[in-house]
Amino acid sequence: MDNREAKFILGAYRPNGQDAGDPRFSEALEQARRDPILERWFLDSLAFDAAITEKLRATEVPPGLRESILAGVKVSRPLRSPFVKWAIAAALISMAIVGSLIWHEPRKPSGLAGWQNRALDIVSALVRNESSFDAQSHNADELLAWLRVNDAPAAQTLPQELEKLESLGCKTFSWNGIPVSVICFTRPDGGLIHLVATNAVAPIKRTTKGQPELVQQGQWATATWREGDKIYMLAMEGSRDQLRAYLL
Known part of the structure:
Protein backbone atom coordinates (compact mmCIF):
# COMPACT_ATOMS: atom_id res chain seq x y z
CA MET A 1 0.00 0.00 0.00
CA GLU A 105 -10.83 28.58 14.35
CA PRO A 106 -7.91 29.90 16.43
CA ARG A 107 -4.47 28.55 15.68
CA LYS A 108 -2.29 27.01 18.34
CA PRO A 109 -0.76 29.67 20.58
CA SER A 110 2.72 30.78 19.60
CA GLY A 111 4.16 30.06 23.04
CA LEU A 112 5.65 26.77 21.80
CA ALA A 113 7.96 26.19 18.85
CA GLY A 114 7.07 24.00 15.88
CA TRP A 115 8.99 20.98 17.12
CA GLN A 116 7.22 21.23 20.48
CA ASN A 117 3.76 21.31 18.91
CA ARG A 118 4.76 18.36 16.73
CA ALA A 119 5.89 16.46 19.85
CA LEU A 120 2.53 17.10 21.54
CA ASP A 121 0.75 15.79 18.43
CA ILE A 122 2.85 12.61 18.56
CA VAL A 123 2.18 12.15 22.27
CA SER A 124 -1.56 12.67 21.74
CA ALA A 125 -1.57 10.01 19.03
CA LEU A 126 0.20 7.58 21.37
CA VAL A 127 -2.29 8.26 24.15
CA ARG A 128 -5.23 7.65 21.77
CA ASN A 129 -3.62 4.43 20.48
CA GLU A 130 -3.47 5.94 17.00
CA SER A 131 0.30 5.47 16.96
CA SER A 132 2.62 2.94 18.58
CA PHE A 133 5.88 3.02 20.52
CA ASP A 134 9.12 2.15 18.76
CA ALA A 135 10.28 0.36 21.92
CA GLN A 136 8.52 -0.54 25.16
CA SER A 137 9.91 -1.13 28.64
CA HIS A 138 9.01 -0.34 32.23
CA ASN A 139 12.70 0.47 32.77
CA ALA A 140 13.61 3.92 31.46
CA ASP A 141 17.32 3.04 31.31
CA GLU A 142 16.53 0.37 28.72
CA LEU A 143 14.66 2.92 26.62
CA LEU A 144 17.55 5.40 26.86
CA ALA A 145 19.93 2.66 25.73
CA TRP A 146 17.64 1.83 22.79
CA LEU A 147 17.56 5.49 21.75
CA ARG A 148 21.37 5.77 21.86
CA VAL A 149 21.84 2.59 19.82
CA ASN A 150 19.46 3.99 17.21
CA ASP A 151 21.22 7.39 17.08
CA ALA A 152 18.24 9.21 18.57
CA PRO A 153 18.47 12.08 21.08
CA ALA A 154 18.64 10.69 24.62
CA ALA A 155 19.13 12.28 28.02
CA GLN A 156 22.41 11.55 29.77
CA THR A 157 20.55 11.52 33.06
CA LEU A 158 16.84 11.73 33.82
CA PRO A 159 15.36 14.44 36.04
CA GLN A 160 15.41 13.09 39.59
CA GLU A 161 11.63 12.83 39.93
CA LEU A 162 11.31 10.93 36.64
CA GLU A 163 13.75 8.29 37.85
CA LYS A 164 11.13 7.28 40.42
CA LEU A 165 8.47 6.64 37.75
CA GLU A 166 7.75 3.58 35.64
CA SER A 167 8.23 4.13 31.92
CA LEU A 168 5.91 2.87 29.18
CA GLY A 169 7.85 3.25 25.95
CA CYS A 170 9.61 5.60 23.57
CA LYS A 171 9.11 6.90 20.05
CA THR A 172 11.30 8.79 17.60
CA PHE A 173 10.32 11.19 14.83
CA SER A 174 11.85 14.03 12.87
CA TRP A 175 10.97 17.70 12.58
CA ASN A 176 12.45 19.56 9.61
CA GLY A 177 15.01 16.76 9.34
CA ILE A 178 16.04 17.04 13.01
CA PRO A 179 15.65 13.89 15.13
CA VAL A 180 13.41 14.08 18.20
CA SER A 181 12.60 11.43 20.80
CA VAL A 182 9.95 11.06 23.49
CA ILE A 183 9.75 8.75 26.52
CA CYS A 184 6.40 8.32 28.26
CA PHE A 185 6.11 7.69 32.01
CA THR A 186 3.22 6.75 34.31
CA ARG A 187 2.59 9.18 37.16
CA PRO A 188 1.53 8.01 40.65
CA ASP A 189 -1.98 9.40 40.07
CA GLY A 190 -2.38 7.26 36.94
CA GLY A 191 -1.76 10.09 34.49
CA LEU A 192 1.14 10.32 32.07
CA ILE A 193 4.17 12.59 31.75
CA HIS A 194 6.46 12.76 28.73
CA LEU A 195 10.12 13.69 28.28
CA VAL A 196 10.98 15.00 24.81
CA ALA A 197 14.61 15.40 23.72
CA THR A 198 16.20 16.93 20.64
CA ASN A 199 19.49 18.45 19.52
CA ALA A 200 20.15 22.15 20.13
CA VAL A 201 20.70 23.05 16.48
CA ALA A 202 19.05 25.51 14.09
CA PRO A 203 16.15 25.85 13.41
CA ILE A 204 15.35 24.45 16.87
CA LYS A 205 14.61 27.35 19.23
CA ARG A 206 17.69 28.13 21.31
CA THR A 207 16.40 27.75 24.83
CA THR A 208 18.62 29.51 27.33
CA LYS A 209 20.43 27.50 29.94
CA GLY A 210 19.23 27.72 33.50
CA GLN A 211 15.71 27.56 34.87
CA PRO A 212 13.13 25.67 32.77
CA GLU A 213 10.70 27.80 30.79
CA LEU A 214 7.13 26.85 31.74
CA VAL A 215 4.27 27.30 29.27
CA GLN A 216 0.58 26.46 29.61
CA GLN A 217 -0.98 25.66 26.23
CA GLY A 218 -4.56 24.48 26.54
CA GLN A 219 -4.62 21.32 28.62
CA TRP A 220 -0.85 20.88 28.24
CA ALA A 221 1.72 22.16 30.72
CA THR A 222 5.29 22.14 29.41
CA ALA A 223 8.75 22.92 30.77
CA THR A 224 11.65 23.44 28.37
CA TRP A 225 15.34 23.73 29.19
CA ARG A 226 18.78 23.16 27.69
CA GLU A 227 21.63 21.01 28.93
CA GLY A 228 24.78 20.89 26.83
CA ASP A 229 23.93 20.09 23.21
CA LYS A 230 20.41 18.87 24.03
CA ILE A 231 17.08 20.62 24.55
CA TYR A 232 14.43 18.92 26.68
CA MET A 233 10.72 19.42 27.10
CA LEU A 234 8.71 17.85 29.91
CA ALA A 235 4.98 17.75 29.13
CA MET A 236 1.84 16.59 30.87
CA GLU A 237 -1.89 17.23 30.75
CA GLY A 238 -2.46 19.40 33.80
CA SER A 239 -1.29 22.67 35.31
CA ARG A 240 2.15 24.23 35.53
CA ASP A 241 2.00 23.84 39.31
CA GLN A 242 1.54 20.08 38.88
CA LEU A 243 4.43 19.98 36.43
CA ARG A 244 6.77 21.88 38.76
CA ALA A 245 6.67 18.95 41.19
CA TYR A 246 8.65 16.91 38.63
CA LEU A 247 11.30 19.60 38.17
CA LEU A 248 12.45 19.76 41.80
Whole structure:
Protein backbone atom coordinates (compact mmCIF):
# COMPACT_ATOMS: atom_id res chain seq x y z
CA MET A 1 0.00 0.00 0.00
CA ASP A 2 1.38 3.43 -0.96
CA ASN A 3 0.66 6.81 0.63
CA ARG A 4 -1.94 7.71 -1.98
CA GLU A 5 -4.05 4.65 -1.25
CA ALA A 6 -3.52 4.97 2.51
CA LYS A 7 -4.64 8.60 2.45
CA PHE A 8 -7.78 7.66 0.53
CA ILE A 9 -8.66 4.96 3.09
CA LEU A 10 -7.80 7.09 6.14
CA GLY A 11 -10.07 9.82 4.82
CA ALA A 12 -12.98 7.64 5.95
CA TYR A 13 -11.49 6.82 9.37
CA ARG A 14 -13.80 7.77 12.25
CA PRO A 15 -12.14 9.77 15.05
CA ASN A 16 -13.52 7.55 17.83
CA GLY A 17 -11.08 4.76 16.90
CA GLN A 18 -13.71 2.11 16.17
CA ASP A 19 -12.22 1.48 12.72
CA ALA A 20 -8.78 0.55 14.09
CA GLY A 21 -9.60 -3.17 14.04
CA ASP A 22 -10.61 -3.20 10.38
CA PRO A 23 -7.85 -4.91 8.32
CA ARG A 24 -7.85 -2.26 5.58
CA PHE A 25 -7.68 0.56 8.09
CA SER A 26 -4.97 -1.28 10.03
CA GLU A 27 -2.78 -1.45 6.94
CA ALA A 28 -3.35 2.24 6.21
CA LEU A 29 -2.61 3.17 9.84
CA GLU A 30 0.65 1.21 9.67
CA GLN A 31 1.60 3.10 6.51
CA ALA A 32 0.94 6.39 8.34
CA ARG A 33 3.20 5.32 11.21
CA ARG A 34 6.02 4.75 8.72
CA ASP A 35 5.65 8.11 6.98
CA PRO A 36 5.87 11.29 9.12
CA ILE A 37 4.18 13.48 6.49
CA LEU A 38 1.25 11.09 6.08
CA GLU A 39 0.99 10.70 9.86
CA ARG A 40 0.89 14.49 10.28
CA TRP A 41 -1.88 14.79 7.68
CA PHE A 42 -3.83 12.02 9.42
CA LEU A 43 -3.53 13.64 12.86
CA ASP A 44 -4.66 17.01 11.47
CA SER A 45 -7.58 15.30 9.74
CA LEU A 46 -8.67 13.63 12.99
CA ALA A 47 -8.41 16.90 14.89
CA PHE A 48 -10.50 18.69 12.26
CA ASP A 49 -13.17 15.94 12.28
CA ALA A 50 -13.31 16.03 16.07
CA ALA A 51 -13.69 19.83 16.05
CA ILE A 52 -16.58 19.66 13.58
CA THR A 53 -18.27 16.92 15.61
CA GLU A 54 -17.97 18.97 18.78
CA LYS A 55 -19.32 22.07 17.04
CA LEU A 56 -22.30 20.15 15.68
CA ARG A 57 -23.08 18.69 19.08
CA ALA A 58 -22.94 22.10 20.71
CA THR A 59 -25.06 23.85 18.11
CA GLU A 60 -28.69 24.48 18.99
CA VAL A 61 -31.07 25.10 16.10
CA PRO A 62 -32.69 28.52 16.66
CA PRO A 63 -36.49 28.68 16.55
CA GLY A 64 -37.76 29.36 13.04
CA LEU A 65 -34.43 28.51 11.36
CA ARG A 66 -35.97 25.70 9.35
CA GLU A 67 -38.67 27.96 7.94
CA SER A 68 -36.19 30.74 7.20
CA ILE A 69 -33.83 28.43 5.32
CA LEU A 70 -36.56 26.72 3.33
CA ALA A 71 -38.12 30.08 2.46
CA GLY A 72 -34.90 31.05 0.72
CA VAL A 73 -34.46 27.81 -1.20
CA LYS A 74 -35.76 28.05 -4.75
CA VAL A 75 -37.02 24.73 -6.08
CA SER A 76 -38.85 23.80 -9.23
CA ARG A 77 -41.53 21.91 -7.31
CA PRO A 78 -42.66 21.66 -3.71
CA LEU A 79 -40.56 19.58 -1.31
CA ARG A 80 -43.15 17.18 0.02
CA SER A 81 -40.86 14.98 2.11
CA PRO A 82 -40.07 16.29 5.63
CA PHE A 83 -36.83 14.28 5.48
CA VAL A 84 -35.66 16.17 2.38
CA LYS A 85 -36.46 19.51 4.00
CA TRP A 86 -34.51 18.68 7.14
CA ALA A 87 -31.63 17.25 5.09
CA ILE A 88 -31.29 20.58 3.30
CA ALA A 89 -31.42 22.48 6.58
CA ALA A 90 -28.81 20.20 8.17
CA ALA A 91 -26.51 20.51 5.15
CA LEU A 92 -26.66 24.31 5.23
CA ILE A 93 -25.99 24.38 8.96
CA SER A 94 -23.00 22.05 8.51
CA MET A 95 -21.61 24.25 5.74
CA ALA A 96 -21.89 27.31 7.96
CA ILE A 97 -20.07 25.55 10.80
CA VAL A 98 -17.29 24.27 8.54
CA GLY A 99 -16.84 27.78 7.14
CA SER A 100 -16.64 29.15 10.65
CA LEU A 101 -13.96 26.60 11.56
CA ILE A 102 -11.90 27.35 8.47
CA TRP A 103 -11.95 31.13 8.86
CA HIS A 104 -12.27 31.63 12.59
CA GLU A 105 -10.83 28.58 14.35
CA PRO A 106 -7.91 29.90 16.43
CA ARG A 107 -4.47 28.55 15.68
CA LYS A 108 -2.29 27.01 18.34
CA PRO A 109 -0.76 29.67 20.58
CA SER A 110 2.72 30.78 19.60
CA GLY A 111 4.16 30.06 23.04
CA LEU A 112 5.65 26.77 21.80
CA ALA A 113 7.96 26.19 18.85
CA GLY A 114 7.07 24.00 15.88
CA TRP A 115 8.99 20.98 17.12
CA GLN A 116 7.22 21.23 20.48
CA ASN A 117 3.76 21.31 18.91
CA ARG A 118 4.76 18.36 16.73
CA ALA A 119 5.89 16.46 19.85
CA LEU A 120 2.53 17.10 21.54
CA ASP A 121 0.75 15.79 18.43
CA ILE A 122 2.85 12.61 18.56
CA VAL A 123 2.18 12.15 22.27
CA SER A 124 -1.56 12.67 21.74
CA ALA A 125 -1.57 10.01 19.03
CA LEU A 126 0.20 7.58 21.37
CA VAL A 127 -2.29 8.26 24.15
CA ARG A 128 -5.23 7.65 21.77
CA ASN A 129 -3.62 4.43 20.48
CA GLU A 130 -3.47 5.94 17.00
CA SER A 131 0.30 5.47 16.96
CA SER A 132 2.62 2.94 18.58
CA PHE A 133 5.88 3.02 20.52
CA ASP A 134 9.12 2.15 18.76
CA ALA A 135 10.28 0.36 21.92
CA GLN A 136 8.52 -0.54 25.16
CA SER A 137 9.91 -1.13 28.64
CA HIS A 138 9.01 -0.34 32.23
CA ASN A 139 12.70 0.47 32.77
CA ALA A 140 13.61 3.92 31.46
CA ASP A 141 17.32 3.04 31.31
CA GLU A 142 16.53 0.37 28.72
CA LEU A 143 14.66 2.92 26.62
CA LEU A 144 17.55 5.40 26.86
CA ALA A 145 19.93 2.66 25.73
CA TRP A 146 17.64 1.83 22.79
CA LEU A 147 17.56 5.49 21.75
CA ARG A 148 21.37 5.77 21.86
CA VAL A 149 21.84 2.59 19.82
CA ASN A 150 19.46 3.99 17.21
CA ASP A 151 21.22 7.39 17.08
CA ALA A 152 18.24 9.21 18.57
CA PRO A 153 18.47 12.08 21.08
CA ALA A 154 18.64 10.69 24.62
CA ALA A 155 19.13 12.28 28.02
CA GLN A 156 22.41 11.55 29.77
CA THR A 157 20.55 11.52 33.06
CA LEU A 158 16.84 11.73 33.82
CA PRO A 159 15.36 14.44 36.04
CA GLN A 160 15.41 13.09 39.59
CA GLU A 161 11.63 12.83 39.93
CA LEU A 162 11.31 10.93 36.64
CA GLU A 163 13.75 8.29 37.85
CA LYS A 164 11.13 7.28 40.42
CA LEU A 165 8.47 6.64 37.75
CA GLU A 166 7.75 3.58 35.64
CA SER A 167 8.23 4.13 31.92
CA LEU A 168 5.91 2.87 29.18
CA GLY A 169 7.85 3.25 25.95
CA CYS A 170 9.61 5.60 23.57
CA LYS A 171 9.11 6.90 20.05
CA THR A 172 11.30 8.79 17.60
CA PHE A 173 10.32 11.19 14.83
CA SER A 174 11.85 14.03 12.87
CA TRP A 175 10.97 17.70 12.58
CA ASN A 176 12.45 19.56 9.61
CA GLY A 177 15.01 16.76 9.34
CA ILE A 178 16.04 17.04 13.01
CA PRO A 179 15.65 13.89 15.13
CA VAL A 180 13.41 14.08 18.20
CA SER A 181 12.60 11.43 20.80
CA VAL A 182 9.95 11.06 23.49
CA ILE A 183 9.75 8.75 26.52
CA CYS A 184 6.40 8.32 28.26
CA PHE A 185 6.11 7.69 32.01
CA THR A 186 3.22 6.75 34.31
CA ARG A 187 2.59 9.18 37.16
CA PRO A 188 1.53 8.01 40.65
CA ASP A 189 -1.98 9.40 40.07
CA GLY A 190 -2.38 7.26 36.94
CA GLY A 191 -1.76 10.09 34.49
CA LEU A 192 1.14 10.32 32.07
CA ILE A 193 4.17 12.59 31.75
CA HIS A 194 6.46 12.76 28.73
CA LEU A 195 10.12 13.69 28.28
CA VAL A 196 10.98 15.00 24.81
CA ALA A 197 14.61 15.40 23.72
CA THR A 198 16.20 16.93 20.64
CA ASN A 199 19.49 18.45 19.52
CA ALA A 200 20.15 22.15 20.13
CA VAL A 201 20.70 23.05 16.48
CA ALA A 202 19.05 25.51 14.09
CA PRO A 203 16.15 25.85 13.41
CA ILE A 204 15.35 24.45 16.87
CA LYS A 205 14.61 27.35 19.23
CA ARG A 206 17.69 28.13 21.31
CA THR A 207 16.40 27.75 24.83
CA THR A 208 18.62 29.51 27.33
CA LYS A 209 20.43 27.50 29.94
CA GLY A 210 19.23 27.72 33.50
CA GLN A 211 15.71 27.56 34.87
CA PRO A 212 13.13 25.67 32.77
CA GLU A 213 10.70 27.80 30.79
CA LEU A 214 7.13 26.85 31.74
CA VAL A 215 4.27 27.30 29.27
CA GLN A 216 0.58 26.46 29.61
CA GLN A 217 -0.98 25.66 26.23
CA GLY A 218 -4.56 24.48 26.54
CA GLN A 219 -4.62 21.32 28.62
CA TRP A 220 -0.85 20.88 28.24
CA ALA A 221 1.72 22.16 30.72
CA THR A 222 5.29 22.14 29.41
CA ALA A 223 8.75 22.92 30.77
CA THR A 224 11.65 23.44 28.37
CA TRP A 225 15.34 23.73 29.19
CA ARG A 226 18.78 23.16 27.69
CA GLU A 227 21.63 21.01 28.93
CA GLY A 228 24.78 20.89 26.83
CA ASP A 229 23.93 20.09 23.21
CA LYS A 230 20.41 18.87 24.03
CA ILE A 231 17.08 20.62 24.55
CA TYR A 232 14.43 18.92 26.68
CA MET A 233 10.72 19.42 27.10
CA LEU A 234 8.71 17.85 29.91
CA ALA A 235 4.98 17.75 29.13
CA MET A 236 1.84 16.59 30.87
CA GLU A 237 -1.89 17.23 30.75
CA GLY A 238 -2.46 19.40 33.80
CA SER A 239 -1.29 22.67 35.31
CA ARG A 240 2.15 24.23 35.53
CA ASP A 241 2.00 23.84 39.31
CA GLN A 242 1.54 20.08 38.88
CA LEU A 243 4.43 19.98 36.43
CA ARG A 244 6.77 21.88 38.76
CA ALA A 245 6.67 18.95 41.19
CA TYR A 246 8.65 16.91 38.63
CA LEU A 247 11.30 19.60 38.17
CA LEU A 248 12.45 19.76 41.80
